Amino acid sequence: MTERPPHGSARPGGRTARTRAAVLAAAYEELDRDSIAALTLDRLARRSGVHVSTIRRRWRTVEGVVVDLLAERSSVLPTPDTGDFRRDLTQLTEAIADFNNTLRNRNVIQGLLAAAAHDARVEEIVRSAFMRRTEEVTWIVRLAIERGEIPGDTDAWEVIASLAAPLYYRVLILRGVIDERLVHTTVEATYQAARSGVFVRKG
Amino acid sequence: MTERPPHGSARPGGRTARTRAAVLAAAYEELDRDSIAALTLDRLARRSGVHVSTIRRRWRTVEGVVVDLLAERSSVLPTPDTGDFRRDLTQLTEAIADFNNTLRNRNVIQGLLAAAAHDARVEEIVRSAFMRRTEEVTWIVRLAIERGEIPGDTDAWEVIASLAAPLYYRVLILRGVIDERLVHTTVEATYQAARSGVFVRKG
Structure with a gap:
């Protein structure tokens, strides 16, 4: 696919x-x-x-080479497991920040996104790369559920997307860097929302 | 500029x-x-x-024409004023959803973003269009502060960016549509975060 x-x-x-x-x-x-x-x-x-x-x-x-490069580079990103949900979210956010604040990584992602506008195959590749990476780190959320830090029927995928969105919005749309303040507000907003049950799926 | x-x-x-x-x-x-x-x-x-x-x-x-078109089209978007912060956020989010779920509006934004990767002038135009639009709707937040719904030293710009980010992440990166569920979680996450003081600036 x-x-x-x-x-x-x-x-x-x-x-x-x-x-x-x-x-x-x-x-x-x-x-x-x-x-x-x-x-x-x-x-x-x-x-x-x-x-x-x-x-x-x-x-x-x-584009095929660059997608493979992106997969290789981002698989280097560790999935944190500190035993504390907020600390896991912080480490993950800092890792995404470090990755995207490097010029060539930004070149890779911006370039693929540009290519996606003209090429449905690249579009699907970019989309599935983000989906797969999101899926990979959902276990941070599953561990938090196990520890009873957030409600049991929380949608793990939505939590990670909520964390990633402000970071990529900053890099790819506002074309800025991910600074300490954005790391802080992103972690806190996602943490508070998850704790208060925003991402709970009923039924 | x-x-x-x-x-x-x-x-x-x-x-x-x-x-x-x-x-x-x-x-x-x-x-x-x-x-x-x-x-x-x-x-x-x-x-x-x-x-x-x-x-x-x-x-x-x-690109110059399309940027002007984007400015004209998005100035049609109303800034809600219902007297209730959560309802204002919901109406704004639904307006952004309707706008971006139209194929040609998506073509405009995706096309400009693609052009931005190759052209620093277009990049600056796209960036400032998003910044300006964000600034315009911050008065939803200022009204909520006046009504005492959220803390007085809340950064209004950050609240609106927090609302916009998951929507554009969905459209421009995951290349999906903004559905009812995303409207709901985005409004609630931003609302809870703003209420609990995540976007407060000290000093």
């Missing part, structure tokens, strides 16, 4: 993994110098030393 | 106003059929009957 080409099935450290590492590293370096609009498969081939036909076969397009 | 060409200074109903109305109407019709990427000044000229050089002189680019 996401139309993303499958990752190589070779064992870790094998040739497929090395090729992927080289191409993603090249994309990461290029995006530190320029926006995604300036990126081409030829430039990626030149910088990575991987043949352009190999890159095209595996990722098809520049 | 916004680099937007000045609107004609002729009196309302004059030739300048008629030209603007015709070109914006043409843009509005075109965007119902196609994305902003397909729009050209020539197509606008053809549909509006206004000469392309007139359009170019006044708006410079397609």
Whole structure:
């Protein structure tokens, strides 16, 4: 459904993994110098030393490479587990802030969003990347429910989306950085709302 | 600073106003059929009957026209004044939902955001359009402060941004529609957070 080409099935450290590492590293370096609009498969081939036909076969397009890069970079983000819901929310928010306050990560996300406006496949890829990442960190919410910090029928997905929304609104729409104040208000607003049952689903 | 060409200074109903109305109407019709990427000044000229050089002189680019269209369309959005903070927030949220659930309005905003990734001028225009609109509706918050519904040193701008963020996150990033459930959770989360002093600025 996401139309993303499958990752190589070779064992870790094998040739497929090395090729992927080289191409993603090249994309990461290029995006530190320029926006995604300036990126081409030829430039990626030149910088990575991987043949352009190999890159095209595996990722098809520049957007394909950049989506894979985004997946790799954001999988580095840890899911906090401090034993305290508010502290988990704070650590997660700070991690999202650090990630998005880096110019090249912002280039990646802004570039993909721009491409999504013109390409339904990229749109679906971006959408599902955000959905998947949101789903991954919902266990912060599930743990808070288990500990009795928030109501049992809280919709975990909605809580995480409520946390992410003000951060991406700031970065992608207001085009600003995520500062300490926004981290604070975002965590507190989500925490208070979750505690008071705003995200409870009836029935 | 916004680099937007000045609107004609002729009196309302004059030739300048008629030209603007015709070109914006043409843009509005075109965007119902196609994305902003397909729009050209020539197509606008053809549909509006206004000469392309007139359009170019006044708006410079397609993005200039579309930004003006966005300003015109969103100024139609009323700022509620029901005498009740929660009801004001609900009406504002429903208005933003109705606006963004229209395909051509979504085309306008998604298109501008895409253009912003490649063009710093468009980026600044989009940014300031959102900032201005946010500022306009802050008086909902000021009235709530006057009525004693929320703390006196609440940051009105932050409250409105907190309301807008989940809606635009849904439309522009998750690429979904704003449904009743999202209206409900967004209003309640912002309301609870504002009441409990999350957006209070000390000092």
